[in-house]
Amino acid sequence: MGRVRGREMVRRLSQYQLLKLSENSHKGGWIDESLEWLLTRLLDEVQELKAEIRAPYRDPELIARECADVANFAGMILDVAMRGSREKNNNT
Numbered sequence: 001m002g003r004v005r006g007r008e009m010v011r012r013l014s015q016y017q018l019l020k021l022s023e024n025s026h027k028g029g030w031i032d033e034s035l036e037w038l039l040t041r042l043l044d045e046v047q048e049l050k051a052e053i054r055a056p057y058r059d060p061e062l063i064a065r066e067c068a069d070v071a072n073f074a075g076m077i078l079d080v081a082m083r084g085s086r087e088k089n090n091n092t
Contacts, residue, residue, distance in 0.1 A: 012064075013064075013067060013068065013071055016064050016065060016067065016068035017068045017071055017072050017075070019065075019068065020065060020068045020069055020072055021072060030076040030079070030080065031079065031080060031083065033076070033080065034080075035077060035080055035081060038073060038076050038077045038080060039077065041073050042070065042073035042074060042077065045066065045069040045070045045073055046070055048066050048069065049063070049066035049067060049069070049070055052066050
C-alpha cells in the first residue's frame with residue numbers, strides 16, 4: 001500500500017470513527033468495561049460488518065460505518081488494556 005493511499009484510508013476511517021463516537025456519546029464511556037465485554041462487542045460489530053459486505057445491494061456508507069464501529073471497539077480494547085498496564089506500573 002502506498003504511503004499516500006494509506007494516509008487517505010486512515011483519514012477517512014478516523015472521520016467515520018469520530019462520527020460514530022459522537023453519535024453514541026449518550027451511551028457513556030468504556031473505561032470501566034472489561035476486556036472480555038469489549039471483545040464480545042467487537043466480535044458483534046465484525047458480524048454486522050460481515051452482513052453489510054454480504055448484503056445483496058452493498059451500501060459503501062453502511063460498510064464504512066461498520067468499519068468504524070469495528071475500529072472503535074478495537075481502540076477501546078487498546079485504551080482499557082493500556083490503562084490497566086499503566087495503573088499496574090504506577091502501583092508497583
